[in-house]
Amino acid sequence: MGERTCPTRARAVSAAVALGVLAGCGPPAAGTDPAPPTDTKRSAPQAPPAGVRFDYQLGGASPLPDGAGLVVRDSTASPAPGVYNVCYVNGFQTQPAARGTWLAHHRDLVLDDAEGHPLADEEWPDELLLDTSTASGRARLTDVLGESVARCAKKGFEAVEIDNLDSFTRSRGALTPEDNFALAAALARTAHAAGLAIGQKNAAEFTARGKQAGFDFAVAEECAQYDECASYTRVYGARVLDVEYTDNLDTDFSRVCRAPDTPRSTILRDRALAPAGQHDHVYRRC
Numbered sequence: 001m002g003e004r005t006c007p008t009r010a011r012a013v014s015a016a017v018a019l020g021v022l023a024g025c026g027p028p029a030a031g032t033d034p035a036p037p038t039d040t041k042r043s044a045p046q047a048p049p050a051g052v053r054f055d056y057q058l059g060g061a062s063p064l065p066d067g068a069g070l071v072v073r074d075s076t077a078s079p080a081p082g083v084y085n086v087c088y089v090n091g092f093q094t095q096p097a098a099r100g101t102w103l104a105h106h107r108d109l110v111l112d113d114a115e116g117h118p119l120a121d122e123e124w125p126d127e128l129l130l131d132t133s134t135a136s137g138r139a140r141l142t143d144v145l146g147e148s149v150a151r152c153a154k155k156g157f158e159a160v161e162i163d164n165l166d167s168f169t170r171s172r173g174a175l176t177p178e179d180n181f182a183l184a185a186a187l188a189r190t191a192h193a194a195g196l197a198i199g200q201k202n203a204a205e206f207t208a209r210g211k212q213a214g215f216d217f218a219v220a221e222e223c224a225q226y227d228e229c230a231s232y233t234r235v236y237g238a239r240v241l242d243v244e245y246t247d248n249l250d251t252d253f254s255r256v257c258r259a260p261d262t263p264r265s266t267i268l269r270d271r272a273l274a275p276a277g278q279h280d281h282v283y284r285r286c
Helices: 016-023 096-105 135-155 165-170 177-193 204-213 229-236 253-258
Strands: 054-057 070-074 084-090 159-163 197-201 217-221 240-245 265-269 283-285
Touching (some): 054 240, 054 265, 135 177, 159 177, 165 177, 177 204, 197 204, 204 217, 204 229, 217 229, 229 240
Parallel strands (some): 054 070, 070 084, 084 159, 197 217
Antiparallel strands (some): 265 283
């Protein structure tokens, strides 16, 4: 299907970028895209287990459901012992807690609208789009975001999930897919150099390009609801983690699980991704 911005996607409210925005180094020469850092090298990255049972805990860490072998948590959280851990990093937009830090210290890396004001995501107005339009800007963004990636590796995560790859669809024509995939490729090299696998988040129309950029697996939101699951599984096979949401699913979840295109690793969660034990917490899996 054509380019689509899903207005109902879930988002972690992370301070991860805010913790590292002052740690960036100078960019490489103009006209080149960045090489990965060399001081975070560790063991070779391992992709998530195919068809693994998992939980998506961006709303707060909690004990894992029985049988889960993988969990996705925010980069400010700690990994869970004994399972495969994926670390959430917002790679193409700022997080609400980091907005002021970006504007204070990296104002030129925040995309402007036609009037020269910071351009926000209309559905998530506390998030500002990052400017991926130049090689020098992508180099500096890789330095800044690389600090979050390095922290994920240091904490013991096995992989990172990079959100908002499709920010170009919200850029009012200022950014292109090529801009974002150039940064994605740099972040993939950075993650791999740190020993982490890296997951493509959403952007079902661009899974083949995502694989070429270096993504090892995919995290989809509502691919069953939007009839996009086959776009992911054609490229990433059984290494697709799909999260459907209770407030936007127009069929019974059991029917989703029986559909032939539904990834083996599919769960149903509440929109807030509330931790287990809270009254609005929902978790079901195929």
